Amino acid sequence: MDDIKDKSIHHTTVKICEDLKKSTPYLNLYEDIQKLVVTPCVRADDFKNTLLRAMQENGLSSELRNNIYRWTKMKKKEVGPYDSFFRKCQIHWDKRIHKSLNSMCNELGINLAKVRSTNEREEIVNKWTELSNFEVGKLCDKFIIYQYITLPVFQVEIHKYRPVYAPKDFLEVLLNLKGPNKDRSQGEGLPWEFSQLPLKIKNLAELRSFYVELSRGEQILCVNSSLSTPQTFTAFEAERIALGDKILARNYAPLAQEYLKKGCPRCLRAKMWTLLLGAEVKGQQIAYFESLKEHVLQYDLMTDKLIIKDINLTASNDDQYFVFEDVLYQVMLCFSRDGEILKQLPTQPAFMQVVVKGKQNQPESAMIFPPSGVIPFHGFTMYAAPFCYLFESPVDLYFVFRAFYIRYWHKLHRVCASSQGIVSLCLQFERLLQSYEPFLWNHFKKYHIPPLRVVIKWMMRGFSGHLPPEQLLNLWDLILAYDSLEIIPLLAVVIVIFRKDNLMKVSTLQNVEAVLADLSSIAVVPLLQMALMKEPH
């Protein structure tokens, strides 16, 4: 028995070593260790021991442990009986998206990818940090008439572009999923719910034990907790900051995860998230980001316009995020060029290969389109926007955002069987609402209003753009702390139930939407605590 155990540990170790050697952080680590080896603290006569001690002392061993911790997070694979079914559905959906892109290109008479002209390239280089304002008109005379004419390269004809799809289109796709086992009975009208899908999801009791710290009603740091007065808040925050500083000094990612369970002070969040996600920026990352930017300068991708369009439609119009639009242009354009994303996504999306116009005759004329494999939809920008509150430098922001995307956000817009995928989350929302507010559920059913129609946009965006930034960051703290997206449907249900009285009074989709439109008064942590602490009926 022990023998088998030993063997399996050995196997895992070999696997970890192989994978680590292939990963990007490995290069950094290896370099640092090499530097360490040449220092006097490592002696040739007792190489192993002195090296290990030196690694311990200067934090490299916790760096190594962090890498293994993150590896286990990434490898956490769920295998279910319906994977192939969902995979087929996703491929089908990807094909529809690609078809739609192609027809948009035909309609507009443009190419999916082409080489940029030198002029365009220069213009973008010069205005890289202010892509929202390509100004050509010059001012008239002295401070009398100030007329600005803006004609950005990217803004040209941007009005002709439409988002490829919006959350409600995706919901329709999800609602049309026929269960893998049985054929749907041909009911009247649109399918309404997810109950036909045989996915395993947590019930409230299981959620209570999963989010045990929340269920126990322990004190959690958040600005608007009714449990605390300004004085107790300040004292508690000081205590949290002191503890947080210690964890950051230890530089140990699993501690950071544990720490977030009780809420994070604003001033430590950026560092805590970076540590947890392993998104530290060093010379190598800066160079990598530069190479992504170079790709933007070199190639004109049709998705660039979709990205600009999406930022125009979302962040630029949002009073919480408009300030950051220029940062978002940089980050989102680079994101689309990042091939690492496609490589690291656990379930690879189907991707397109296109020939770059202007490069047809060269050997490397084919390109994965877009290199990240991610086609933005309406609201995609909102996955990145809240990070603008945490980072001033676009590079720092980029790597944390990317890590978040690879760990979580991609699951919110893909058809998959994962317990973290949007399908399971929708199902979870439905089950929770059904079992805890059957009257409300029946009320919706009676008036043929699928409540998911309203909450799908909250869930697909992880509430970004719907909750005020402070509350949103509290929610995302919890996603990281419990390494799970299940908090999202839970919060969605709690908000709907919280507004039950008003919802019972309305009977049209439009009015339901109106009741649930404004989430500016929602206090995330207290509301979740209330729901999880309440004794079951």
Next chain:
Amino acid sequence: MRVTFCTDLDKSVVVANCEKRGWVQVGPEDEWNIYWAGTMTCRSLFSVDSGYRMNDNQLINHFPNHYEISRKDLLVKNIKRYRRDLEKEGNGLAERGDSKYLHLDFIPVTFVLPADYNMFVEEYRKAPQSTWIMKPCGRSQGSGIFLINKLSKLKRWSRESKTPFQQQLGKESYVISKYIDNPLLIGGKKFDLRLYVLVTSFRPLKVYQFRLGFCRFCTVKYDSSVAELDNMYVHLTNVSVQKHGGEYNSLHGGKLSVQNLRLHLESTRGKQVTEKLFDQISWLIIHSLKAIAPVIATDRHCFECYGYDIIIDNKLKPWLIEVNASPSLTSTTANDRILKHKLLDNIFNIVIPPSGMPDVRWNKIPSSQALGDFELLIDEELVNIHENSENANSSRSGYRWK
């Protein structure tokens, strides 16, 4: 009990707030209890000629000579006098280091033109490469403002506009201030802060600060190069100027809430420096008001809400730019409407005694529940009560600042 109100401003936010309280609108000739007036109306009401005498149940939203703070030249004059007086007293607040005031250095170096022209030139020569901003004293909303980076430009301007300039001299002088050329930028954009401050009495001083201010953003990237000097959209952040820019967005109006600014600063710069910044802002509000307290014609019927315009530089030091005695109540966005509605509601909660009827004999100490989104900055009366009382260890402090 019938409470009546009167207003000469056609602002829905005023009327809606009053009507919500069940107050009845009446004309200025009728018996009113609350008058929400424009500054001109207020001034003429208080003028000797009007012969109007207010009774104990009347309140009005301006002090008779509010221009002591809202006129740019007078504000500067009063602050300079305040510093000098403190210095004469040997007060530690007026301590200097390196010729600058250590604690009262919260307005950019400013001179009144043409009166202080020689002093300006002397200061200008110390740092000839710096930029200065010219503002007409009496005007508001950014009109008539321009930047100067060469002395010759000022001379030329004065020569070219000779006739209008001289005509204006009698009525309207200019202030010239050192331009804050290292402003804090967020998302690469320059902004200023608009904060609301309520004063219910100057002697003793009673001040409340509204938590829900906002940052007004330039919609065009900040560029301090000379070529951009004439582009007013880059430098001025008044909404009335911004509205004419091609980029103005009516969904957010270029406004970001102060809470969000704070979230961003605490997240990126840290807690201590952010707290220090906001403490310094409260500090400059208190001392700007203390500076004008001796010259304000104080009247128990009056209260006033000021719009403070503050610029933060990249070292996170706040600078007082100007104070508006009748801040705009027009709403540019939905959030703006909510904010201004709350502002008025909270002001009334503080100035109206618990009985619900305006009464100047009331001690003007509202309960902490009545404060809403206002926060007590200073109440000299409470400070005195505290200092006189034996058990001064009560948690409620009327004075957060020394």
